[in-house]
Amino acid sequence: MTPVIELDGLRVTFGKREILHSIKGNLHGRCIGLLGPNGAGKTTLIHSLLGFHPPSAGTARIFGKDIRHQAKEIRTLIGYMPERDAFIANLTCVHFVRLMAELSGLPSEAALERAHEALFYVGLGEARYRQLGSYSLGMKQLAKLAQAIVHGPRLIFLDEPTNGLDPPARTRMLELIREVRDSGKANIVLSSHLLRDVEECCDEILILKDGHIAANCNLEEERRANKQFVEMETRNGTQAFVEAIGKLGCEYAETGFQKLKIVMNDGMGVRDLYKIAVAQNVQIRRLNYKRDSLEDIFLKAMEQ
Amino acid sequence: MAVYGQTYKAYEGNLTPSWSRFLVIPRYAYQDLFKYTLFVVLFVVCFVPPLIFATIIYMHHNAAALAIFGISGTDIIPINGFFFSVFTGIQTSLAFIFTVIIGPVLISRDLANNGLPLYLCRPFTRFEYILGKASVLMILLSTITWIPGTLLFLFQSYLEGGGWLAKNYWILYAILVVCIAWIVILTLLAMAFSAWIKWRTAASAALFAIFIIPTPIGFAIQGILKSSKGHLLNIGMALHVMTQELFQLRDEISPDDDDYFFSYGEAWMVFLAYAALCFYMLWRKVRAYEVVS
Numbered sequence: 001m002t003p004v005i006e007l008d009g010l011r012v013t014f015g016k017r018e019i020l021h022s023i024k025g026n027l028h029g030r031c032i033g034l035l036g037p038n039g040a041g042k043t044t045l046i047h048s049l050l051g052f053h054p055p056s057a058g059t060a061r062i063f064g065k066d067i068r069h070q071a072k073e074i075r076t077l078i079g080y081m082p083e084r085d086a087f088i089a090n091l092t093c094v095h096f097v098r099l100m101a102e103l104s105g106l107p108s109e110a111a112l113e114r115a116h117e118a119l120f121y122v123g124l125g126e127a128r129y130r131q132l133g134s135y136s137l138g139m140k141q142l143a144k145l146a147q148a149i150v151h152g153p154r155l156i157f158l159d160e161p162t163n164g165l166d167p168p169a170r171t172r173m174l175e176l177i178r179e180v181r182d183s184g185k186a187n188i189v190l191s192s193h194l195l196r197d198v199e200e201c202c203d204e205i206l207i208l209k210d211g212h213i214a215a216n217c218n219l220e221e222e223r224r225a226n227k228q229f230v231e232m233e234t235r236n237g238t239q240a241f242v243e244a245i246g247k248l249g250c251e252y253a254e255t256g257f258q259k260l261k262i263v264m265n266d267g268m269g270v271r272d273l274y275k276i277a278v279a280q281n282v283q284i285r286r287l288n289y290k291r292d293s294l295e296d297i298f299l300k301a302m303e304q
Numbered sequence: 305m306a307v308y309g310q311t312y313k314a315y316e317g318n319l320t321p322s323w324s325r326f327l328v329i330p331r332y333a334y335q336d337l338f339k340y341t342l343f344v345v346l347f348v349v350c351f352v353p354p355l356i357f358a359t360i361i362y363m364h365h366n367a368a369a370l371a372i373f374g375i376s377g378t379d380i381i382p383i384n385g386f387f388f389s390v391f392t393g394i395q396t397s398l399a400f401i402f403t404v405i406i407g408p409v410l411i412s413r414d415l416a417n418n419g420l421p422l423y424l425c426r427p428f429t430r431f432e433y434i435l436g437k438a439s440v441l442m443i444l445l446s447t448i449t450w451i452p453g454t455l456l457f458l459f460q461s462y463l464e465g466g467g468w469l470a471k472n473y474w475i476l477y478a479i480l481v482v483c484i485a486w487i488v489i490l491t492l493l494a495m496a497f498s499a500w501i502k503w504r505t506a507a508s509a510a511l512f513a514i515f516i517i518p519t520p521i522g523f524a525i526q527g528i529l530k531s532s533k534g535h536l537l538n539i540g541m542a543l544h545v546m547t548q549e550l551f552q553l554r555d556e557i558s559p560d561d562d563d564y565f566f567s568y569g570e571a572w573m574v575f576l577a578y579a580a581l582c583f584y585m586l587w588r589k590v591r592a593y594e595v596v597s
Contacts, residue, residue, distance in 0.1 A: 050425050052592040072427045076319075080425035086418035089409075090336050102328045103426045105319035114315065121310050147422065152315035183312040 002064045003028050004155060004187045005049065007213075009058030012041075012048050019044045021211045022058055027189075029204025029218065031181040034191040035298060036208035042191045043083065045208065046157050049189075050080055062155060076105065079148035083159035083191075085140060087132045094119060094128040097146050104151035111150075118146040122176060138169035145176065149186075156180065159191045170197075177201045199294040207301040215301035222297060228264040230273065231255070233286040241280040248272060325428060329436030330443055337406065346405075347448075350398045354452035357391050358459060365463040383460050388475050389482075389551040392453060396486040399445045400511075406444070407494025408507030410437050411590065416502060421592040430590050434495070434583075441491040450483035478550035485546060485575060489539060492582035499589035515540040522565065535565035542566070542574035 003026035012020040020041050034042045047053050049060055051071035060067050062074050088096055094115050101111035119128040122142040127135070132143060141161060148156055158177065162170045178201055181188055192198050198205060199219070207215040234241070237258045245252055251263040262273070270289055277284050337343050363369050364380055381387060414420050423433050457476045461469035493514060494507075501507040518538035525534025535541055548554045549568040566574070 047593060050421075050592070052421070052424065072322075072429070075425060075427045078425070080421070082418065082421050082425075084418050086422050088419045088422065089413040089417050091332070095332070095335075099328065099332055100422060100426070102320075103325060103423060103428050105322070105325065105427060106315060107318065107320055110315070110317050121312070149312065151426075152313060154314070180312045185312055185314045 001028065003061075004032065004063065005189070006061040006064075007058075008060060010045075010048065010055050010060045011057040012044055012053050013056040014053075018056075019211050020048065023208075023211070023213050025206065025213055025216045027204060027206060027216070029187070029202065030184075031177070031188040031190060031202045031204070033198035033202035033205040033219070034189055034208070035193075035195065035198060035205055036214070037302070038193075039210075040208040041211040042208055043159060044211075046080075046159055046189065046191060049074075050078070050157065051075065077154045079151065079153035079156040079186075081141075081144045081148040081156070081158045081161055083163065086144065087140070089133070091132060092129050093124060093132055093135070093143050093146075096132055096143065097128075097150050100147040101150040106151055114150050114152075115146075118150040119143075121149075122146045123172060137164045138166065141165060141169070141173065145173070149180065153186060155187045155189065157189045157191070160193070161190065162192065162194060162197050174200055195294045195298055205294070205297070207298060209302060215297060217297065219294065228289070230260075230262045230264060230270065231286075231288040232260045232262065232273070232284060234258045234260070234277070235283040235285050237282050238280060241276065241282045244276045244280060245273065248276075322427065326432045326436035326439060329433075330440045333406075333440040334444075343405070346402070350395070350402075350448040351452070353391065353394045353398075354456060357387075357456055360387075361456065361460050361463060383464070384472075385475050385478065385551040386553060388453065388457065388479055389547060389553060391456065392449070392479055392482050392547065392551075395449045395453065396483065399449050399486060399490060400515075402444060402448070403441060403490040403494045404508050404511050406441060407490070407511065408498050408501070408504045410440060410495055411498040411586075412502050412504070412507065415499065415589070420590065424592040430587070434586055434590055437495060438491050441494060442487055445487045445490065446483075449487060450480050453479040453483060474550075474552070478547075478552075481550055482543075482547050486543060489543070489575060489578060489582075492579055492586070493539075496582040496585040499586055526565075532565040536570065536574055538565075539574060539578050542571040542578075545571040546575070 005027040007023045007025045007027075009022045009024055010020055011018065011022045023045075034045065036042050044053060048055060049062060049067060051067055051074070055068065063077060065074050065077075067074060088099060091099065094112075097115035097118055098108075098111045101114055102108060106114065116125075116128065119125055122145050124139060124142050124146065127139060132140065135143060141163070145158070145161065148158070161177065162173050165173060174197060177188060177190065180186055181201065188201070190198060190201055203220050204218050205215065206213060235258065237260075242252070242254065242260065245260070245262060248265070248268060250265045250268060253261050255261045270287065273287075274284065276282075338347075360381060361383055363373075363375075364383055370376070370380065414423070420433075424430065454476065457479060461472075493511060497507040497510045501510060518535075518540070522532075522535035522538050522541075526532055545554075545566065545568060549571070
């Protein structure tokens with residue numbers, strides 16, 4: 001199967017500064033999360049894939065099309081929601097989205113029809129005849145999303161789509177992203193600082209660190225493979241208590257004074273830990289039961 | 305997508321030809337411009353001189369009309385190169401006013417609102433963007449310069465008959481070349497200033513300055529260095545020389561005129577240098593994102 005994005009030794013330099021260092025990898029996910037700390041190269045990667053910054057070496061392919069030689073063809077397949085405020089002055093929202101559709105090649109009437117549809121879809125139907133300048137931040141984000149999807153692209157780049165949104169607006173934005181993903185008509189690349197946003201929407205992640213790929217994994221597989229953890233803080237915990245837990249056959253580690261991290265075996269439950277605690281007369285003061293989260297994957301990648 | 309269905313749907317219809325998409329930009333720009341009454345009034349005013357000139361041409365060929373106004377055939381302005389050069393001068397001046405009104409915001413608004421990534425993330429190149437923005441001015445200025453000029457010329461040819469067109473075809477050539485040269489240079493200057501100067505008033509002032517300031521600079525250089533080469537900075541003079549040469553007025557009015565500091569060829573060199581510089585300035589600035597190395 002052709003990867004959605006194929007990074008083939010992509011190197012991007014600004015002046016003498018190398019931003020992306022020969023990154024390689026294939027991305028197949030329906031919704032690909034692009035993670036990394038500030039300055040990791042997330043936005044530069046998106047811009048390079050859009051053809052804004054030419055690669056200094058290597059290349060990348062989107063649906064098998066080379067960004068060096070088929071940039072215009074690629075741009076017919078993609079939609080882009082920029083991170084920063086971006087609009088065209090003196091236009092109502094519906095005219096703005098229609099203009100964007102026409103620039104993507106839609107005939108005038110089809111562009112108008114789809115502009116209305118896109119604005120209703122993102123929830124701006126009632127406000128579509130207002131000037132963009134009068135929109136709130138959340139509405140502007142939705143308008144940017146509408147212009148990114150109006151021409152029905154096969155791949156949508158969303159750069160920090162939940163930036164500056166209040167909780168209801170953020171929830172709405174994430175719902176829309178999941179809806180587009182689940183429609184099966186478009187793949188999404190979601191760049192975000194917010195791990196929770198990525199965790200809620202993405203099935204594959206690419207973590208960048210200092211212009212290198214720190215991790216690239218299928219989030220679903222990773223979740224299935226990851227074991228369950230219990231982080232426990234005790235009072236009066238004795239060596240005998242620790243050894244009794246060890247006898248259950250699970251891996252454990254003492255992470256601090258009277259603190260334990262236990263990797264749970266299949267069939268083992270929290271109840272077993274309580275039983276041992278009762279038998280050893282140990283108080284359990286805190287018990288945190290969790291699976292390996294995206295945060296753990298991210299932190300591991302950052303430690304490398 | 306459907307308004308009521310509200311599901312994401314890909315577009316499967318026909319696409320417009322790639323070459324024609326730059327014309328979307330002027331269409332939207334005119335929708336915006338013609339909303340303003342003042343702009344519409346100014347646009348209509350631009351067609352008053354062509355009407356006056358058409359009336360003069362008509363009067364020239366209508367003895368009855370001349371008799372009504374008590375004008376003899378010898379008193380009326382002759383229809384020749386000078387006549388059309390005056391018309392061209394008036395219309396290009398109006399074109400300059402339009403450029404000062406429209407030009408300064410052509411690109412600066414997109415830059416200020418981060419609009420360029422929205423254009424350039426689509427199958428729309430930087431060149432097409434510049435062409436689209438340029439065509440906003442070029443189409444509008446054409447409607448008030450060479451198009452009425454050509455119509456007037458054809459009107460005169462029709463009324464005069466008898467081989468006048470064959471003898472005076474160079475006038476049409478002069479009208480077209482002078483008007484198009486003005487349109488090209490005004491468009492490029494306005495766009496270059498719009499891209500580099502965010503403040504509208506300053507960009508408008510710069511447009512005036514580029515036609516005024518080179519004159520004293522040229523004379524200062526001439527006074528200090530005893531060289532007329534300083535006048536080569538003067539795009540206004542270059543266009544003037546081109547107009548005089550093309551309408552064959554140079555020898556007629558001032559055969560040994562020292563006011564011309566450079567030749568017709570040099571005038572074109574100045575024109576091309578200005579055009580190239582403006583295009584370079586535009587190309588530097590029209591990018592999705594500016595990279596600071």
